[in-house]
Amino acid sequence: MSTPLLTGRRLFKAHGSTPALRGASVELHPGEILAVTGASGSGKSTLLHCLAGIVRPDEGTVEYAGERLDEASEARLGELRRTEFGVVFQFGQLIPELTAVDNVALPLLLAGTPRQAARERAIAWLERFGVRGQEALRPGEMSGGQAQRVSLARALVTGPKVVFADEPTGALDSLSGEQVMTALTHTAREAATAVLLITHDAQVAAYADREVTLRDGVLAAEAAEVAR
Template identity: 50%
Template structure:
C-alpha cells in the first residue's frame, strides 16, 4: 500500500498480514512512517494505492458508517498516553467500547470489572484517571482495548511513556491477555526490546516496510 500526505509519499510498498492471536511489531525511527501505516491498517487514514483487507472486506470500499462500526466493534486501540476520559471512572472508561456498541450498562460494567480484575486493577474501579499512576492508567487503556474481545488491537507506542519496570509489566499483561483471547496485535514501538516480544517483527525506513523476523504458522 502507499499513503500520501499532500504531495509527500509517507508510506510506500508496505505489505503486512496477520493471523489470529499473532503479535506483530513495527519499529523505525521517528518520521519513518510507522504510525501512519498503523492508522492506514486501522482504516483511519485512506491509502492512495493498494488496499487493506479485514476478514475479506476491503476497508477502502466501506462507507464512513461501516468503517466506524468496524473500528468500534472489531478493533481496539492503545495509545502512548492512555487517552482515558477524565470525567469517567476507571470502570466506566473500560466499559466504554461495550457501551458504544450498544451493550446494557450493567453487562458492560460487569465485563469491565472482569478484565480489570485480570489486570490487577479491581480495587481502582471507582477512581478517576487523575487518581491513578501512569502505569495503572496504561493498564486501564489495555483493559479498554480488550474488553470487547476485538479481532485486532492497534497499539501506538503503548509503553513509550512508562519507566522500564512499568513498561515490562504492562506489556506482559497486555500480550498475555490478548493472546489468551485470540486477539491479534499490531504494535508500533521504537523499543527493540518491546519488539522482541512479538511473533513477527517489521522495520520502517523512509516509508518502506521490511520483514525482520516471523515465526512459522
C-alpha cells in the same frame, strides 16, 4: 501459515506534501503478534492508522477478513472499531471526565450492552490487568502505568479480533512498560487475538512472534520469527 486476517498492500499516504508511506505492504495473521519497528518519522503510526481504518490511504488496499476497508463507509469502520478492533495509543487517550470503569465500559455501551452488564465486564477486565480497586479513579488521578492498563482493558473488553497498539509503553518507565507488555501479550495469546504492535523499542518488539522494520515508509526488512 494461515490465511492473513488483515492485509495492507502497496500503501501510500502523505500528510500535506510530506510522504509518510511509500508503498508499504504488511500481513497480520490470526492470533499473531506482529511488531512494526522503525525510527521516529518512518511512518509506523500512519501505517497503523491506515490498517485500523482511522485514516484512508491515498493509494493501495486494506483488507480485513475479506472486506476492503479502504472502500468501506465511515459507519462500517466505526462499527469495526467498536466490535472487532481494539486500539491502544501511547498516552492511553482515556476520556478524562470518566472513571476507569466507565472508560472500559464505554465500547460495550456503544455496542448496545446493558449498563449493568457492561460495568460488570469492565470490572472483570480491570481485575485481569491488575487495577481492580481503581474503578472510581479518573485518568488524572492515575499513574501512567495504571492509565495504560485501563486503556488495554478498554481495548480488549469487547473481545476484538485485532488489537492495534501504537507505542503502548512509550510514555512509561521500564518496569511499568514491562508489566503492560506482559499483560497485553498474555491476554492476547490467551484469547487468540492478533496484535499489531508499533514500537521503536527492541525490548518491546521482543514480545512479538514476528518483526518487520519500516524505513522511509516502506517495510524494508523482516526479521526471523522470535523463538518463544
